[in-house]
Amino acid sequence: MKLIRFGTAGQEKPGVIINDVWYDVSHLVSDYNESFFAGDALETLKEEISKGGLEEVSKDTRLGPPLARPGKLICVGLNYKDHAYETGAPLPAEPILFFKATSAIVGPNDDLILPKNSTKTDWEVELAIVIGKKASYVSEEQAPEHIAGYVLHNDYSERAFQLERGGQWVKGKSCDTFAPLGPFIATPDEIEDIHNLNLWLTVNGKKVQDGSTANLIFNVYFIVSYISQFMTLLPGDVITTGTPAGVGLGMKPEPWYLKEGDVVALGIEGLGTSKQHVKAYKQ
């Protein structure tokens, strides 16, 4: 199953993609939210869909983030060796965790707004996990049954806010529009091997990131288990698993960052693509 949400920002309706066609399922499901992911609504939806008769949605329609605003958006930092090296950071012995404000979440193709006074807005293509069943102290072996699906994410980061303003990384990670999610959530059965997916990102058509989830230091099952030792993961929570090399901060000889007019495109094998136009902040 591939889950989408479509329509005007804040008023998105749930839909599905079947054989590359978008369908409205808002008569079957109120939204892809905590209660949807908590129960067996996904299975029920699958059954209902198999009966057919769904209304098609035009592909000119805006896609929103493919789930309602989650309780948590948790990020894993420095989870690819090549990215840790390019930032000059030591390889983490345990996953580095940080939060990103859920108000940063937008649709996959919405504009990126450079925050007020931003000089170092950077990109990070990432595989994100959507939690299904509530997870507290789960083992790595139990982790798969707590995962509802996977989604493409761009973990936009303002490096000056993140690294030069004191305190936690959260300042540089949480600006509005800094978390485009989508185009869709793929349920695990859609993905043959979650740990062997190509992920890439281009800026103005130039490929800057080109990695594979095979190179994750801590894999998705380990991460779900690990985080669940510190906090309860609720249905619909999103965990983003880190980015491979090729971010602006790591560019040689000099780092470079996004400016108004740039176009960022990204994708993960099996999880679709997204594109963001970079705009300046306006009052």
Ligand code: ZN
């Ligand atoms: Zn990241």
